[in-house]
Amino acid sequence: MIALNVNGRTHNLDVDPATPLLYVLRDNLELNGAKFGCGLGQCGACTVMIDGRPALSCITPVSVVQNRPVRTIESLGTADKPGVLQRAFIEEQAAQCGYCIPGMMMRAQALLERNPSPSDDDIRRHMSPNLCRCGTHMRIVRAVKRAALALKGGK
Amino acid sequence: VRIAGFIVLLLLAGLVAFVAWAWESAIDPAAPPAADAFDAAHIEKGARLSLLGNCASCHTAPGGRPFAGGLAMKTPFGTIYSTNITPEPETGIGRWSKEAFTRAMRNGVDRAGRHLYPAFPYDHFRLMTDDDIGAVYAYVMTREPVQAEAPKNDLPFPVNLRMAVAGWKLLFLDEPKPFQPDPARSAEWNRGAYLADGVAHCSSCHTPRNVFGAEKTKQYLAGGEAGDWHAPALNADAPAPAPWTADRLYAYLRFGMDDVHAVPAGPMQPVVRNLAGVPDEDVRALAVYIAGLNGRPDAELARRTEQVVANAKQKTAVAAPAAKQTDNGAQIYAAACASCHDAGRGTPGGALPLSLATSVHLPTPNNLIHIIRRGIHPPVGERGPWMPEFAGALTDQQLVSLVDYLRAYFGEKPAWRDVAGNVKELAEP
Numbered sequence: 001m002i003a004l005n006v007n008g009r010t011h012n013l014d015v016d017p018a019t020p021l022l023y024v025l026r027d028n029l030e031l032n033g034a035k036f037g038c039g040l041g042q043c044g045a046c047t048v049m050i051d052g053r054p055a056l057s058c059i060t061p062v063s064v065v066q067n068r069p070v071r072t073i074e075s076l077g078t079a080d081k082p083g084v085l086q087r088a089f090i091e092e093q094a095a096q097c098g099y100c101i102p103g104m105m106m107r108a109q110a111l112l113e114r115n116p117s118p119s120d121d122d123i124r125r126h127m128s129p130n131l132c133r134c135g136t137h138m139r140i141v142r143a144v145k146r147a148a149l150a151l152k153g154g155k
Numbered sequence: 156v157r158i159a160g161f162i163v164l165l166l167l168a169g170l171v172a173f174v175a176w177a178w179e180s181a182i183d184p185a186a187p188p189a190a191d192a193f194d195a196a197h198i199e200k201g202a203r204l205s206l207l208g209n210c211a212s213c214h215t216a217p218g219g220r221p222f223a224g225g226l227a228m229k230t231p232f233g234t235i236y237s238t239n240i241t242p243e244p245e246t247g248i249g250r251w252s253k254e255a256f257t258r259a260m261r262n263g264v265d266r267a268g269r270h271l272y273p274a275f276p277y278d279h280f281r282l283m284t285d286d287d288i289g290a291v292y293a294y295v296m297t298r299e300p301v302q303a304e305a306p307k308n309d310l311p312f313p314v315n316l317r318m319a320v321a322g323w324k325l326l327f328l329d330e331p332k333p334f335q336p337d338p339a340r341s342a343e344w345n346r347g348a349y350l351a352d353g354v355a356h357c358s359s360c361h362t363p364r365n366v367f368g369a370e371k372t373k374q375y376l377a378g379g380e381a382g383d384w385h386a387p388a389l390n391a392d393a394p395a396p397a398p399w400t401a402d403r404l405y406a407y408l409r410f411g412m413d414d415v416h417a418v419p420a421g422p423m424q425p426v427v428r429n430l431a432g433v434p435d436e437d438v439r440a441l442a443v444y445i446a447g448l449n450g451r452p453d454a455e456l457a458r459r460t461e462q463v464v465a466n467a468k469q470k471t472a473v474a475a476p477a478a479k480q481t482d483n484g485a486q487i488y489a490a491a492c493a494s495c496h497d498a499g500r501g502t503p504g505g506a507l508p509l510s511l512a513t514s515v516h517l518p519t520p521n522n523l524i525h526i527i528r529r530g531i532h533p534p535v536g537e538r539g540p541w542m543p544e545f546a547g548a549l550t551d552q553q554l555v556s557l558v559d560y561l562r563a564y565f566g567e568k569p570a571w572r573d574v575a576g577n578v579k580e581l582a583e584p
Contacts, residue, residue, distance in 0.1 A: 018490035040495075041530075041543025055547030061490030064553055110547075121218050128535060129544065 002062055006031065007075040017063035021055075022046045024062045025072060033073035033102040037131075044130030047103035048072050054110040056129075073102035076109065085109055088147035089140075096134035104130050108144045116152060118144070177321030179268040182258065184250035187242060193293035201294025204287055206429040207437065208280070208354040210295075213237045223247075223301040228274055229382065232368065233310035235274045243300035256292045257285070261331045263324065270320035272308075273368065281331035282353035291354075327369035343436075347444025350437060357445070360386035360422065376448060378518065381422040383581055385519045390448045394516040396567070397463045398449060398456040405442035409435070411539060415464055417513045418540035420531045421522065428534060467510040470565065471497045484560025487553055491545065506542065510565040520558050520571045524581055527554060551578050 037045030041059035051068035077083030216225035224239040242249040255266040263277035360381040378388035397415040406413040495506040514523040533539025
């Protein structure tokens, strides 16, 4: 049995320790926000936060997570009550097909928690592992900036 | 008292003599050359030499304009910022005559007569011919001028004194002399030697340095440092288990990939990327010269490679059961690394079996730590070999176990002494 803390709740799971964290999140916990993109850690659609840092959950064996808290997009807000970052993405209309967005948001969340006033350059560098095939990167950068302002101004 | 006075006088006289010797006069500012001052073919030649010399890598800040300088270079003595070498007249080298440029390249003195720190590898560029230096001059003087003042160097006393550099030169630098070809060797070998020791300045990173930051010339290409990366030995002690033949080194330098060696990472990545724009025969010449340093015949090297690859295949085949042990590093390897590195697929598509990976066989674990943490990423917008980053996935402790396991299982040399210390010391990506 593996104990896994996700979005503040601890789950005891009977899974192979080598199972990718992404599969456990989606198949065992039915947290379907994090997406399977390439399965190689190449696209970032599976990005979640482990202990405050962005991690590619499709290449992270569940056994290495241990007692570190995992956060997924489901922790940021709901469709009815979107969180600050989610609101910023909506206001900037930063999604087209939307498949990459949960990963984008979790990587952005990790940045904003560590650096509340990132420069454009900080955002670009930090977000670079995550790909958007629709090409909404410019809007995503704006959304992250908007969220940073909103978090600071309490808007 | 008289003797003390005499000694003081002697010291003063010595100081005066030294300053007189070290004094370099300014070269008058020149009018910026006209747009049509240079021949197109000469500029083109300069462009290729500039790629071989990796000029832009140091003279460009992250996200900055090409050649406008401002890159922070951390040295054991403090931080030095690269200068603006665009032809902008005030902050760049727009008012430098060819004579001033040549003096900088050969003697490490700027137009105003200030001694330049040897982070700028004039100890190598001095080997270049007049025509080659002139071509690089033609190339940089026809780049887009950018107004950008380099930040002030952050160096402690006495290293902050430019005169100290003159002392360094007195100790470690001979008079510049042109490249001496070895008549016993082929023209290709000599071309490679000229490029490697001159413009390409391989030994700036691949040769160890003494406490004064000068290359230990007796340990030529015996392995050095590039920032906090290890620059592997290129001589007979080259650590890659499969020996480097000229053909394999050519493939690595030309295409960034060779099927029995690791791909370029860290500071070597921009070097190889630049070589993509260099004439084929120059890359081949570099490969012939460097691979020739191991001094063994190609047939012997080929046999050794075959053996090493066969051993590597066997080793990966038994890695899976070994990873079932309770050892944490073995488990992490089996779960996180083996699906690419132990899948029996070659590159591209699969990843290199780690018993062939240079980073496992180096004197320090730094490169391996960097690569696991950051992965390997081609430059933004370009294709290239790639590996995902594991910085967010693994704890530092897990990283240590993994690195120790990889060294013990895939390496052939003794364990690294303090991997935890290296993990802690190396900056987080």
